[in-house]
Amino acid sequence: MRPTKTKIPEHADLLGDPRGRRVPVLLPFPFAGPFDYRVPRALDPQPGDIVMVPLNRREEVGVVWDGEPDNSVGDNRLRALISILDIPPMRADIRRLVDWIAAYTLTPPGEVLTMALRLGAYRPEPIPLGWQRAENPPEIRLTEPRQKLLAALPPGTPRGSADLLRETGVSPGVIRGLADAGLLVPVTLPTAPPFAIPDPAHPGPTLSPDQEAAAAELRAAVAARRFGVTLLEGVTGSGKTEVYLEAIATCLREGRQVLILLPEIALSSQWLDRFTRRFGVPPAVWHSDLSPRTRRITWRAVGTGAAPVVVGARSALFLPFPDLGLVIIDEEHETAFKQEEGIIYHARDMAVVRARLCHAPCILVSATPSLETVANVETGRYRRVHLPDRHGGATMPEIALIDLRITPPDRGRFLSPALVKDITATLERGEQAMLFLNRRGYAPLTLCRACGHRVQCPNCTAWLVEHRARRELQCHHCGHSIPTPIACPECAAEHSLTAIGPGVERITEEARLTFPQARILVMASDTIAGPHAAAEAARAIEAREVDLVIGTQIVAKGWHFPHLTLVGVVDADLGLNGGDLRASERTVQLLHQVSGRAGRAEAPGRVCLQTFSPEHPVMQALLHGDLETFMLREAAQRRPGNWPPYGRLAALIVSADTADGADRMARDLGRAAPHGDGIVVLGPAPAPLAILRGRHRRRLLLKTRRDVAVQPLLRAWLADVPTSGSVRVDVDVDPITFQ
Ligand code: ADP
Ligand code: ZN
Numbered sequence: 064m065r066p067t068k069t070k071i072p073e074h075a076d077l078l079g080d081p082r083g084r085r086v087p088v089l090l091p092f093p094f095a096g097p098f099d100y101r102v103p104r105a106l107d108p109q110p111g112d113i114v115m116v117p118l119n120r121r122e123e124v125g126v127v128w129d130g131e132p133d134n135s136v137g138d139n140r141l142r143a144l145i146s147i148l149d150i151p152p153m154r155a156d157i158r159r160l161v162d163w164i165a166a167y168t169l170t171p172p173g174e175v176l177t178m179a180l181r182l183g184a185y186r187p188e189p190i191p192l193g194w195q196r197a198e199n200p201p202e203i204r205l206t207e208p209r210q211k212l213l214a215a216l217p218p219g220t221p222r223g224s225a226d227l228l229r230e231t232g233v234s235p236g237v238i239r240g241l242a243d244a245g246l247l248v249p250v251t252l253p254t255a256p257p258f259a260i261p262d263p264a265h266p267g268p269t270l271s272p273d274q275e276a277a278a279a280e281l282r283a284a285v286a287a288r289r290f291g292v293t294l295l296e297g298v299t300g301s302g303k304t305e306v307y308l309e310a311i312a313t314c315l316r317e318g319r320q321v322l323i324l325l326p327e328i329a330l331s332s333q334w335l336d337r338f339t340r341r342f343g344v345p346p347a348v349w350h351s352d353l354s355p356r357t358r359r360i361t362w363r364a365v366g367t368g369a370a371p372v373v374v375g376a377r378s379a380l381f382l383p384f385p386d387l388g389l390v391i392i393d394e395e396h397e398t399a400f401k402q403e404e405g406i407i408y409h410a411r412d413m414a415v416v417r418a419r420l421c422h423a424p425c426i427l428v429s430a431t432p433s434l435e436t437v438a439n440v441e442t443g444r445y446r447r448v449h450l451p452d453r454h455g456g457a458t459m460p461e462i463a464l465i466d467l468r469i470t471p472p473d474r475g476r477f478l479s480p481a482l483v484k485d486i487t488a489t490l491e492r493g494e495q496a497m498l499f500l501n502r503r504g505y506a507p508l509t510l511c512r513a514c515g516h517r518v519q520c521p522n523c524t525a526w527l528v529e530h531r532a533r534r535e536l537q538c539h540h541c542g543h544s545i546p547t548p549i550a551c552p553e554c555a556a557e558h559s560l561t562a563i564g565p566g567v568e569r570i571t572e573e574a575r576l577t578f579p580q581a582r583i584l585v586m587a588s589d590t591i592a593g594p595h596a597a598a599e600a601a602r603a604i605e606a607r608e609v610d611l612v613i614g615t616q617i618v619a620k621g622w623h624f625p626h627l628t629l630v631g632v633v634d635a636d637l638g639l640n641g642g643d644l645r646a647s648e649r650t651v652q653l654l655h656q657v658s659g660r661a662g663r664a665e666a667p668g669r670v671c672l673q674t675f676s677p678e679h680p681v682m683q684a685l686l687h688g689d690l691e692t693f694m695l696r697e698a699a700q701r702r703p704g705n706w707p708p709y710g711r712l713a714a715l716i717v718s719a720d721t722a723d724g725a726d727r728m729a730r731d732l733g734r735a736a737p738h739g740d741g742i743v744v745l746g747p748a749p750a751p752l753a754i755l756r757g758r759h760r761r762r763l764l765l766k767t768r769r770d771v772a773v774q775p776l777l778r779a780w781l782a783d784v785p786t787s788g789s790v791r792v793d794v795d796v797d798p799i800t801f802q
Pocket of ligand 2: 538
């Protein structure tokens with residue numbers, strides 16, 4: 064029997080044996096490792112137990128860790144555990160995952176613990192208070208906020224205040240006001256919302272022979288209850304989702320849990336609908352937008368097994384599944400799985416680790432797998448299951464390259480006559496078209512025609528992006544914004560500032576002029592805020608309330624719009640500038656994804672790529688639909704220099720308040736750089752974003768042969784060159800961006 068939260072007063076220490084048992088406790092702070100604590104006689108802590116311990120003058124929550132105490136603190140200075148909390152302990156596989164991520168990414172384990180612990184989920188449940196509509200409300204006039212709040216509260220369905228306030232954006236006073244006026248009554252909310260159990264016997268579609276063969280392999284992998292990774296590859300629309308839903312069905316029949324990671328949860332409304340159609344009920348979802356209450360309830364439901372299927376974003380990785388039987392990573396090539404701030408880790412790779420720690424099979428899904436995954440298939444570490452064709456006779460879209468050197472748009476325009484003609488024809492047929500440009504705002508650069516001045520961010524090495532509707536210029540790196548100036552900030556010439564280049568806002572302006580009849584929907588992360596707005600946009604498109612969709616990368620992925628037959632890519636070369644290691648690979652993946660939105664049903668699709676370099680291998684691969692040859696060529700280019708995936712990379716990003724401070728640290732690191740067989744250090748060099756949020760940045764890149772372990776090298780290297788003052792060194796193992 065686990066003791067309940069019994070607080071043992073400090074003097075109880077005296078009762079403990081001073082030379083008695085000690086345990087390591089990991090705390091959610093960036094210390095190098097766990098600290099030892101003495102165990103009072105009344106307690107019997109086991110690894111994973113969540114405990115209260117003294118730390119300096121405070122009490123903190125920690126987790127009893129595994130392994131031997133380190134004994135570096137003498138018995139006389141050792142402090143005692145205060146209590147063991149009466150909540151489920153942290154599972155061993157999650158403790159191992161924390162250790163693994165900490166070691167791999169060179170992050171203090173306590174910092175990883177913070178991410179895994181979700182302290183909120185462990186706090187005792189407050190009494191859940193909610194509100195519902197009064198049965199016989201008085202007839203009174205309602206202000207707009209009051210109407211809004213009532214609209215969010217259908218009769219008979221109580222909801223929590225936090226939840227209501229978050230959704231409606233009204234102030235807490237509105238609820239109080241409505242309660243005082245007798246329109247709302249307080250209620251106790253049910254403590255656990257039901258997580259309905261998905262039914263694997265619910266009928267699914269009849270699979271094609273290719274799909275059936277693929278599903279059979281995945282089912283066998285799930286039934287084997289062993290770790291192993293399978294790549295499920297197939298062009299967009301080939302039925303990959305349908306096939307892996309079969310693997311989920313098998314896992315459910317075995318009574319085990321499933322985790323599905325998706326790159327952007329905002330894209331999942333259609334995904335959730337499909338899941339619901341297949342299994343009768345929706346799965347549990349996990350993402351950063353959940354209310355604290357839903358978060359806590361979901362966390363616990365996963366922990367007790369009450370939630371058999373979870374679909375989530377990166378952090379779902381740390382949920383406490385007691386019986387994980389399958390891990391699926393959809394769109395495995397997506398760079399959104401890489402967390403670039405704080406703890407720098409790749410959720411796809413860590414999900415594979417999680418699957419291995421749980422002895423569960425793992426399925427990576429993509430139409431355009433990453434070169435890393437392809438290499439793992441080549442060496443036989445991963446299996447590959449392939450769906451060659453689009454489902455139901457839908458053909459791959461026809462791809463056309465529009466050479467902007469030969470058929471440029473009219474002056475001041477961005478859509479070439481050929482593309483305009485295609486869009487016009489599409490709209491005349493009553494079909495839908497999409498314009499894709501991966502850039503928010505009106506124009507990426509504002510230039511003074513009088514003096515040539517370019518309006519820059521004061522905090523970053525970046526131009527300010529014009530957002531014309533909001534009448535401001537904004538930095539897309541730090542968020543700094545200024546009202547759009549009338550005069551040049553440099554030479555004071557009036558009305559001399561000119562917008563250079565397009566963003567989606569400018570393309571929308573042009574489209575309104577060119578296609579005045581078309582009903583246009585703009586989808587960018589700043590116009591479509593959150594999953595609800597995305598779901599509503601998707602519904603409007605499916606319902607054919609929209610003729611022309613104009614969007615950034617949020618339109619690129621996952622969506623299935625049967626009436627959309629034309630995709631126009633405004634600037635296909637956009638991702639190729641900058642020239643980092645993966646620029647070509649990423650551009651092919653993104654443009655293939657965007658292209659995949661066209662012609663997914665009976666009507667054939669067409670894709671027009673506007674480019675200045677039609678001969679570029681990326682454009683040729685897309686034109687001929689031959690991604691395989693492209694990837695082989697990429698591989699052949701990376702192999703000789705030991706570039707990933709044939710070698711290893713780790714980046715050190717030095718940042719400091721002053722350029723001098725950053726330079727000095729970067730030079731010191733350069734001098735102490737590791738060397739040896741198969742080890743190269745490139746740099747230091749100014750980062751492309753040489754100043755970010757006011758901090759000066761330098762980069763070094765460690766490149767090694769594949770058989771060299773980079774973590775010990777990095778650890779020794781960093782230990783040699785201590786940081787001081789404002790200087791920071793961030794470590795990015797397996798970097799995918801080089802900014
Ligand atoms: P992918 O994930 O490879 O892009 P999907 O699984 O989304 O492909 O399938 C594309 C479309 O075809 C979806 O609307 C899906 O429901 C439909 N589809 C795929 N396979 C079948 C099938 N065997 N029977 C009926 N519809 C199918
Ligand atoms: Zn900035």
